[in-house]
Amino acid sequence: xxxxxxxxxxxxxxxxxxxxxxxxxxxxxxxxxxxxxxxxxxxxxxxxxxxxxxxxxxxxxxxxxxxxxxxxxxxxxxxxxxxxxxxxxxxxxxxxxxxxxxxxxxxxxxxxxxxxxxxxxxxxxxxxxxxxxxxxxxxxxxxxxxxxxxxxxxxxxxxxxxxxxxxxxxxxxxxxxxxxxxxxxxxxxxxxxxxxxxxxxxxxxxxxxxxxxxxxxxxxxxxxxxxx
Numbered sequence: 001x002x003x004x005x006x007x008x009x010x011x012x013x014x015x016x017x018x019x020x021x022x023x024x025x026x027x028x029x030x031x032x033x034x035x036x037x038x039x040x041x042x043x044x045x046x047x048x049x050x051x052x053x054x055x056x057x058x059x060x061x062x063x064x065x066x067x068x069x070x071x072x073x074x075x076x077x078x079x080x081x082x083x084x085x086x087x088x089x090x091x092x093x094x095x096x097x098x099x100x101x102x103x104x105x106x107x108x109x110x111x112x113x114x115x116x117x118x119x120x121x122x123x124x125x126x127x128x129x130x131x132x133x134x135x136x137x138x139x140x141x142x143x144x145x146x147x148x149x150x151x152x153x154x155x156x157x158x159x160x161x162x163x164x165x166x167x168x169x170x171x172x173x174x175x176x177x178x179x180x181x182x183x184x185x186x187x188x189x190x191x192x193x194x195x196x197x198x199x200x201x202x203x204x205x206x207x208x209x210x211x212x213x214x215x216x217x218x219x220x221x222x223x224x225x226x227x228x
Contacts, residue, residue, distance in 0.1 A: 001115065002026045002044065006036040006059065007051040007077060012100075016049065019104045033057025040066050047111055050094070052078045060092045067093035071144075071156060073114045077102070090190075091197045093156050113185075118157065132167055137206060137215060139167055148206055158183060159202045162195075166216060166226035175223035199224055 003025045005016045010031065017027045028043065030036040033054040040048055040062070048066075052059040063074055076097040090097065096110055130142035138147040144160050146153045155163065161183045166174070174182070176192030184190060203210040217227045 001046040002028070003111075004028050004030065004036070004040055004043065004045045004048045004050075006030045006033075006049065006054065006062070008032060008054055009051075012051075012077075016104065016107065020108070023108060033059065033062045037062045037065055040072070041069065045072050047114070048072055048074045049107065049111075050074055050076055052076055063092045063094055067154065067156065069154065071154060071160075073118070073157060075107070075110055075114075090158075090194055091201065093201070095157055114157075134167070134215065139164065146206065153205050155202065155205060156198075158198055159205070162198055163202055163206070163216070163226075166224065170226045173219045173223050173225040178223065195224075 001024075003020055005013050005020070005027055006029075007013050007016075008031050013029050013031070017029055020027050028039060028045075030039050034056040036048075036050065036054065036059075037057060050059045050062060054062070057065075059076060063076070066072070066074070073096075074094045076094040077100060078097060079100040095114060098107060098110060130140060132139040132141060136149045138150075139145075140147070141164060144157075146155055146160065146163065162179060165179070165182060166172075176195040179195045180188060180190065180192065184194065188194075199216060200210070203213050203216055206215060207213045213227075215227055217225055219225055
């Protein structure tokens with residue numbers, strides 16, 4: 001597994017690099033946002049550990065620009081404990097976040113959890129049964145790709161997970177806590193706002209009118225469902 005570690009605090013980078021290499025990861029390092037974006041877009045990484053507060057480009061800006069072309073898992077590292085910073089990190093396309101100071105064992109545990117999920121979802125084939133079509137929306141569940149009017153839409157791993165669950169259960173309403181438990185896991189420390197952020201970003205990508213969605217609908221006071 002190839003990992004990019006991005007932080008302007010060189011001691012943090014050095015510690016993460018050493019610990020991850022002890023576990024057999026191949027680790028590259030970057031110390032500012034511009035360098036991180038260049039490396040992330042030109043390299044073939046399995047995971048990016050990305051600090052929010054970076055010179056030149058912030059981690060949020062790096063993540064946002066990266067999400068235009070890549071679905072590589074991103075874990076944000078933040079020294080701030082404010083919930084809005086954490087939610088904002090997810091809003092920009094991050095898959096998870098860890099607040100500094102952190103234990104490197106927690107970092108590795110979060111990474112392994114994401115790798116396990118991706119491995120379990122890795123397709124073995126791409127048969128006709130793996131394609132789901134509703135109007136101009138098409139899901140290739142085997143290869144985890146989404147198309148609107150034939151154009152591929154880049155979703156983060158969690159955005160795809162939410163959409164796939166809803167599409168496979170049309171008209172079934174899922175509460176925020178249901179979605180949090182199913183998609184993120186019962187041990188995930190986030191709350192319903194995490195779900196709201198991902199649904200909003202998902203609508204912005206697949207709906208012609210995100211404010212009046214055709215596919216991912218809201219049952220007010222209850223939760224979200226897919227209008228088949």
